[in-house]
């Protein structure tokens with residue numbers, strides 16, 4: 001769900017919280033599983049591409065004592081996040097994740113449904129930078145959208161995704177718009193195995209994929 005357009009009379013950021021679970025039906029379990037892979041008592045947590053702060057809120061509740069920094073490139077998405085009372089105390093930063101990140105080292109670098117917005121080369125750079133900036137034992141927790149290994153599998157995923165979005169109540173024009181957006185984005189999407197390899201190359205000694213559902217997966221690298 002990207003762009004400056006409007007969906008049924010409201011901007012994409014305004015529609016986001018209502019629509020994301022309809023567009024990504026596995027989103028609640030994906031984010032919950034991401035939290036299950038946090039290390040014990042992290043002190044410094046950096047979230048990349050926080051959007052309207054859905055994961056940020058879950059992180060705040062899971063780690064009430066950590067210093068939480070959340071960055072996003074879209075000021076309108078950030079403004080919605082920053083206005084949420086439960087996110088008081090989070091350090092929000094307007095910025096591009098391809099630029100230098102705030103702070104020195106973190107215990108956790110976490111991101112949801114965001115890295116597919118940057119190119120394959122930039123995603124590799126993000127993995128390398130995360131490996132450099134995480135403390136030993138730190139975790140890079142990436143929940144994202146991937147493409148299938150084979151064309152027939154991609155077709156099957158698309159068919160089941162269309163059905164799942166309709167079941168969750170996404171409007172027909174939104175469903176077709178999302179399918180078109182995925183098709184256009186396809187050259188920039190990676191497979192899960194490609195991303196696992198980049199994390200290993202970047203220096204993550206252990207890489208696990210604890211959750212997959214259709215085109216969505218959680219990949220966790222441990223320093």
Ligand SMILES: C[S@@+](CC[C@H](N)C(=O)[O-])C[C@H]1O[C@@H](n2cnc3c(N)ncnc32)[C@H](O)[C@@H]1O
Nearest residue numbers: 049050051072073074077096097112113114117
């Ligand atoms: C689909 S939303 C996901 C938001 C949030 N993480 C969630 O799970 O609901 C993708 C977010 O990534 C942000 N984004 C895309 N490219 C970015 C970049 N280069 N740097 C920082 N944020 C970016 C967008 O502005 C948007 O808020």
